[in-house]
Amino acid sequence: MLPVSVVIVTQNEEKNIREALHSIRDVAEIVIVDAFSTDNTLNISKEYTDKIYQAKWQGYAKQKQMAIEHAKGPWVFILDSDEKFTGTLREEITYAVNNEVYSGFYVPRKNFFLGKWIRHGGWWPDYTLRLFLKNKATMENRRVHEKVVVDGKVGYLRSPLEHYTYNTVSDYIKKMDIYSTLSAEELKEKGIRPGIIKMVLHPLFTFLKMFFLRFGFMDGIHGLILAILYSYYTFLKYLKLWEASTQK
Numbered sequence: 001m002l003p004v005s006v007v008i009v010t011q012n013e014e015k016n017i018r019e020a021l022h023s024i025r026d027v028a029e030i031v032i033v034d035a036f037s038t039d040n041t042l043n044i045s046k047e048y049t050d051k052i053y054q055a056k057w058q059g060y061a062k063q064k065q066m067a068i069e070h071a072k073g074p075w076v077f078i079l080d081s082d083e084k085f086t087g088t089l090r091e092e093i094t095y096a097v098n099n100e101v102y103s104g105f106y107v108p109r110k111n112f113f114l115g116k117w118i119r120h121g122g123w124w125p126d127y128t129l130r131l132f133l134k135n136k137a138t139m140e141n142r143r144v145h146e147k148v149v150v151d152g153k154v155g156y157l158r159s160p161l162e163h164y165t166y167n168t169v170s171d172y173i174k175k176m177d178i179y180s181t182l183s184a185e186e187l188k189e190k191g192i193r194p195g196i197i198k199m200v201l202h203p204l205f206t207f208l209k210m211f212f213l214r215f216g217f218m219d220g221i222h223g224l225i226l227a228i229l230y231s232y233y234t235f236l237k238y239l240k241l242w243e244a245s246t247q248k
Helices: 017-023 041-045 060-070 087-096 169-189 196-213 216-246
Strands: 002-010 027-034 052-054 075-078 104-107 109-113 128-133 137-139 148-150 154-156 161-164
Touching: 002 017, 002 060, 002 087, 017 041, 027 041, 027 060, 052 060, 060 075, 060 137, 109 216, 128 148, 169 216, 196 216
Parallel strands: 002 027, 002 075, 027 052, 104 154, 109 161
Antiparallel strands: 075 128, 104 128, 137 148
8 A cells, every 4th residue: 555645636527537546546545625526526536535525616726735634644645637646656655755854755747738748848857746744745825836835855756647638629728718817817916017018929938938949849740739829828818917907
């Protein structure tokens, strides 16, 4: 048994949750905080754990913090519904949690887009802090791109998570609308002012950085599509910031 508490937040994840849960079936504890899913998410989850809690959606950071607080073990791992453990990652975690130096660990992610593992454009190794001591960590309260903040020394694991993000272009577009709204709200709270220059130059720089500077072209048509979609996301973010500034 893998000596960690894995926490997951869900909301209508019936398409992904079974594979995620099956990949962690041998962990000490699985904790799920569900935002009142209306699909089959809960029924699938009950096949793997009885530690399921429901709470109204309060944002990514707050939902994940709630899940962390429900965990009983000293070591916690945050897993998204569209991610899976690999065999080598399980083995490495077994050794990592027995260390006496680190309070948390960054984990690399193999991100898949339209069925292809994306190795460039900033998508690999895509380190994210997921494994940590519960009493040494907390979620940074942000609207989007939330992250774990650890009080102590952090290390890096070599074995990756598999992240099956955006199986279709429609998946990306749906999430892009949500994330661009949250990002615009965050920019507004920080006092960032909108402008035509930001709406033009920032998307252009995003494309150039992903496709050329970070060698996205080496992923072929997938790399091109991603660079275009990311630049459009950047445009939407500043467009929505401008829209918010014009409304009373």
